[in-house]
Amino acid sequence: MTSLLIKGASLLGTTTADVLVEDGVIRFVGRASGDEGIETPDTTVDADGLVLLPGLVDLHTHLREPGREDAETVRTGSAAAAAGGYTSVLAMANTNPVTDTAEAAERVYDLGRAAGLVDVQPVGAVTKGLEGHELAELGLMARSRAQVRVFSDDGKCVGDARVMRRALEYVKAFGGVISQHSQDPSLAPHASCCHEGPISGELGLPGWPGVAEEVIVARDVMLARHTGSRVHVAHVSTAGSVEVVRWAKSQAEKDGHWQVTAEVTPHHLLLTTDLLRGYDPTFKVNPPLRPQEDVEALRTALADGTIDAVATDHAPHARHDKEHAFVDAAFGMLGLETALSVVATVMGERMDWSRIAEVMSVNPARIAGLDAHGRAIAVGEPANLALIDPSASYVVDRDASLSLSRNNPWHGRTVTGQVVGTWLRGQRTFGS
């Protein structure tokens, strides 16, 4: 039996308590008086002044393995996740080969368990090869050891309404959800790399208009209602999408037989399209960085619950894939290690720690169907925990990253709220 005592942490930023963990399970929560049978724990962590949260859950991570192990592996991505306070991440399907079979899903699942730093939960592709035409083996992936529940062609939009309809219908059999990358391919074709507006006009970059996202979000919520299914809107980036989601949630609540959920990335909560003026591909991401009005709408929507979750869209890339001309460079930026700090910095005045725990742990775990994550810090629960120093400010240094990649848009920025420890089933996965 191994035991761990986290002493004097502020649970979710509210009550201060000691938390005793034995064999990966929380056995005691309260002020230890000495009579609880805690003889001498194997490890004691002094958490005075620190905040204890349930381990974070990322609905949207790119781990690049198999296929691009030079950019990230399941192991390095897991280490970066643990450093960010995560205890579970959903690994997107756009690897090479694509996660569109049970075997591919089990492979990612097993690599995650072998690394042992976070529970890596594979996302299955919606369509074979992410090509948007034929459904992937959704049921076999669901029945596999990996028990896939979230399906996404992320990186690409399921553009065909009929395919999207069938996918939404089909996953009802096993409680699945379709996470959609909302990008109408004719309104925003692949070359589109800059929010369409005055800056794309001035810079002469192919524009990616907000409406290309909004028309797909609108279509998909209607399809979810029609099919009585669950749709999850990945990386919402515009005020218009927020309005559609807000309306759809009100309808779904009345109807009761379908569901829409939504996520936002840390970068869309802070960074704006103005950063593209220097043509630095570090800031090239899909969906693109939007203007301040959209950023404000996303913050409001996260605070008021219209947006359920923060998801990183952690997208590592080898340096040489970013050292092309802007339109030719790869899309994506790192996010796992910095997500909590960015959210705490940006949203700290509008959300307390228990709300942050909801959007970064509880809700994502519920959306993904992960029963062992996003739980209360209470007796009998698995000890998946993140310990935060809420007052620590630090300057992000891309070279200090545990990721294999360096496409870090936060480099040089000062953020407040630092992860100092992470435990997965009582085992320390980050911090010392």
Place this chain on the structure above:
Amino acid sequence: MKKHLLSIDDVTADDIAALFETAAEMHDVQRREVKKLPALRGRTVINLFFEDSTRTRSSFEIAGKWLSADVINLSAKGSSTSKGESLRDTVLTVTAMGIDGLVMRHSASGAAHQVAQWLDIPVINAGDGTHEHPTQALLDAYTLVRHLGSLEGKHVAIIGDLTHSRVFRSNIKSLAKLGARVTVVAPPTLMPSGVGPWSAEAGFATSYDLDGVLAGDNGPVDAVMMLRVQKERMSGGYFPTAREYTVGYGLTRGRLAMLQPGTPILHPGPMNRGLEISPDAADAADSLILDQVSAGVAVRMAVLYHLLAGEEAVQ
């Protein structure tokens, strides 16, 4: 003057005046029997073109040669990303041969800007995607100044495919620096995105109505600059047919008659005769299209001289 010429943002009105003064001297050299000046002897310039070009590349080549620089043309089209080489590796490889200046064209907006951050030598942007083409704007302004005198308070109309035009994006800045007023004209589908806030900030006017602009709705027009319209834009649904475009936005014989005599007509080339410009306009007495070409060499000589000869020589 700044080290690089990536955008018209890199030059001040004073820089432009200095460049024009040098260009005028260079222009005189063009008319000599022996055209070579020794100014850049022993220096090597590479014209690195990732995108096809005949006139701009030849213009830079002649400009460099008349200044006695060694000029090497390198066509890199399809040779980098298609082979998997990054842009950074391509330019570092080329410049490692030991060169003094890089003239670069690329189909991607911002490419010259990115490259300049990786190199120690001056980089001259010879056109980057749909972003900027600063030497074209300088030669356009030089040509106009020679015909109109000062551009202060003059009204220039720029007409055509603005969305895809780097010439427009550079000209809007250079004309503003020289005190000109600009009205840009295009169908709504070929107006750049976000042109409303942008034009308000940059101080130019926009219109969908070419006849109204030429009739003086926005003040008398002192010069017209036609932009090339690529026929392939029709497949993108930007306008229905060539004939409809011409009726709405071409400088037709009828519109030519609306101009005051002596109003300069410019076009950066290559022209689509019969589409955006009628032969009557292209060959009119007031057409400065060939003057632009000869001015192009003089202006590029001035740019190469100012950026490569060293400050002492230029003084």
